[in-house]
Amino acid sequence: MTLPPATPPVTKWVFRAQALRYTQILRLLFSHPMLGCGLLRLRNFWLGTLVSLGALSLLGGLLLTLNLAPEYGADIRKGSTFLLRETGGFHLEQELLRWEKENPLPSLKHLNLAHGALSLSPSWQEFSPPAASPQEKGVVFCPEGVGLWMADPEGGEDVRFLALPAHKLARSTFPGLRPDSQDLFCRFVFLVICGCLMLLHCLDLLRLALTTGVALAVVWLFLAPERRLRLLPHFLLRGLNMTIPPLLATLLWTLAGLPFSLDTTFTLLLLLYVLYASIEGRSGVMTTL
Numbered sequence: 001m002t003l004p005p006a007t008p009p010v011t012k013w014v015f016r017a018q019a020l021r022y023t024q025i026l027r028l029l030f031s032h033p034m035l036g037c038g039l040l041r042l043r044n045f046w047l048g049t050l051v052s053l054g055a056l057s058l059l060g061g062l063l064l065t066l067n068l069a070p071e072y073g074a075d076i077r078k079g080s081t082f083l084l085r086e087t088g089g090f091h092l093e094q095e096l097l098r099w100e101k102e103n104p105l106p107s108l109k110h111l112n113l114a115h116g117a118l119s120l121s122p123s124w125q126e127f128s129p130p131a132a133s134p135q136e137k138g139v140v141f142c143p144e145g146v147g148l149w150m151a152d153p154e155g156g157e158d159v160r161f162l163a164l165p166a167h168k169l170a171r172s173t174f175p176g177l178r179p180d181s182q183d184l185f186c187r188f189v190f191l192v193i194c195g196c197l198m199l200l201h202c203l204d205l206l207r208l209a210l211t212t213g214v215a216l217a218v219v220w221l222f223l224a225p226e227r228r229l230r231l232l233p234h235f236l237l238r239g240l241n242m243t244i245p246p247l248l249a250t251l252l253w254t255l256a257g258l259p260f261s262l263d264t265t266f267t268l269l270l271l272l273y274v275l276y277a278s279i280e281g282r283s284g285v286m287t288t289l
Contacts, residue, residue, distance in 0.1 A: 020042060060205045082118060212243045
């Protein structure tokens with residue numbers, strides 16, 4: 001007697017959303033963007049998303065600053081040599097900058113550097129930006145302190161403000177400048193400038209990610225069959241994650257010294273990434289994410 005074949009056991013495939021990790025989604029965003037964004041529906045990885053964007057912005061700000069650091073270091077050395085040659089250096093006295101050679105200076109003096117112009121002025125009121133300078137911004141040393149100026153790109157009035165008044169410098173650790181303390185002065189200014197540059201670069205990268213994430217979220221909300229505001233946080237989460245691969249590619253592009261500004265490069269790479277995600281997610285059929 002022949003026995004009937006045994007019926008194979010029925011197995012059920014169970015996906016445990018709690019076992020999903022953000023590192024898995026992060027890898028999928030680079031290889032299979034549609035799948036990675038789809039898995040974000042199962043769990044809200046807000047912490048992982050914000051930490052990744054913050055870490056990428058910090059790393060990007062540091063690398064972009066280090067990329068420019070040699071040029072700024074050379075400018076600081078040239079600028080300090082110019083100050084020593086023209087004034088003999090300066091120190092803080094009675095909440096004013098006092099030149100070692102002559103006080104006040106007889107006339108305005110300017111030096112063009114790679115990232116701006118350096119100016120010496122007898123007083124802040126007498127300062128005027130150099131007329132024939134190729135630079136559109138600069139630093140001014142005067143008895144009242146250290147000022148900044150920026151030219152109006154539309155040909156209007158220049159922007160000028162006393163960024164570091166002498167009375168504030170007197171209460172800080174500002175070392176002043178003398179021939180025997182030039183290295184200390186250069187290191188102090190270098191650290192301050194690099195710190196400001198890193199902060200600006202970090203904020204710039206975060207701005208690109210946040211504004212793009214919000215824009216994508218609004219577009220997806222209007223394209224959704226049901227336009228409900230409760231869907232906006234989910235779309236925003238997806239939008240922020242969609243900015244991570246283009247932001248990293250933009251950072252590498254900029255560090256490689258390729259042309260275009262940070263904003264232009266990011267916009268182009270984001271469009272290519274969205275196009276790739278739309279095609280790859282549906283095997284060649286164009287769809288919205």
